[in-house]
Amino acid sequence: MARKFFVDGNWKCNGTTEEVKKIVTTLNEAEVPSEDVVEVVVSPPFVFLNFVKSLLRSDFHVAAQNCWVRKGGAFTGEISAEMLVNLSIPWVIIGHSERRALLNESNEFVGDKVVYALSQGLKVIACIGETLEERESGSTMAVVAAQTKAIADKVTNWDNVVLAYEPVWAIGTGKVATPAQAQDKSYPLLFYLEIFECELRKWLRENVSGDIAESTRIIYGGSVNGANCKELTDQPMLMVFWSVELR
Numbered sequence: 001m002a003r004k005f006f007v008d009g010n011w012k013c014n015g016t017t018e019e020v021k022k023i024v025t026t027l028n029e030a031e032v033p034s035e036d037v038v039e040v041v042v043s044p045p046f047v048f049l050n051f052v053k054s055l056l057r058s059d060f061h062v063a064a065q066n067c068w069v070r071k072g073g074a075f076t077g078e079i080s081a082e083m084l085v086n087l088s089i090p091w092v093i094i095g096h097s098e099r100r101a102l103l104n105e106s107n108e109f110v111g112d113k114v115v116y117a118l119s120q121g122l123k124v125i126a127c128i129g130e131t132l133e134e135r136e137s138g139s140t141m142a143v144v145a146a147q148t149k150a151i152a153d154k155v156t157n158w159d160n161v162v163l164a165y166e167p168v169w170a171i172g173t174g175k176v177a178t179p180a181q182a183q184d185k186s187y188p189l190l191f192y193l194e195i196f197e198c199e200l201r202k203w204l205r206e207n208v209s210g211d212i213a214e215s216t217r218i219i220y221g222g223s224v225n226g227a228n229c230k231e232l233t234d235q236p237m238l239m240v241f242w243s244v245e246l247r
């Protein structure tokens with residue numbers, strides 16, 4: 001079965017009510033192929049989830065940016081998977097590199113979160129990706145494999161999992177190559193993404209199953225914008241993950 005094109009906008013910790021209204025209006029007016037062809041998801045901060053959901057066109061969906069690792073309870077400041085389900089929020093982003101780095105979320109913790117969110121009926125965008133240091137030391141695949149393994153060890157049904165490859169060195173840095181740059185190999189990101197996707201699918205084939213390797217959507221995030229998204233989405237990777245500067 002063909003993998004359905006997937007686009008998600010991660011709004012991170014940005015926005016006021018007015019800004020959110022403005023961006024939803026823009027999204028609502030956008031000409032986008034039907035839901036059968038592309039799945040469009042936006043990820044506002046928790047406090048705007050319901051508001052966005054109430055204004056957003058019905059063929060676009062919302063994702064939370066995180067949720068608690070287990071059933072809710074005495075965890076001040078956290079949001080549980082049950083609450084997201086209760087609000088009919090279908091998606092959640094888990095393991096974003098900003099949370100891994102700033103809040104010390106380990107591979108195991110991320111794996112636990114993914115499996116708990118899935119068990120509650122949420123669909124999960126699970127983030128993986130290496131830092132610049134790891135990339136430069138040649139350990140990209142080892143790092144990504146360890147991150148993916150922590151998820152694969154616990155997940156039995158991959159139907160509702162999208163893997164988001166977001167190399168930390170590409171997030172917020174503008175380091176996305178144009179085809180011309182890719183050709184002169186000075187910063188061959190497009191070429192690199194193609195190879196990376198093959199490698200990750202190979203890892204999934206060897207460590208999970210051929211079917212999962214084939215059916216799982218692998219998406220790319222990091223410095224995606226209106227100017228480069230067309231080139232990026234022409235790559236085999238199916239989706240882009242963009243963050244929105246609301247200001």
Ligand SMILES: O=C(CO)COP(=O)(O)O
Nearest residue numbers: 010171172221222223243
């Ligand atoms: O982190 C991202 C998506 O989750 C991408 O961030 P930037 O688009 O700012 O590089």
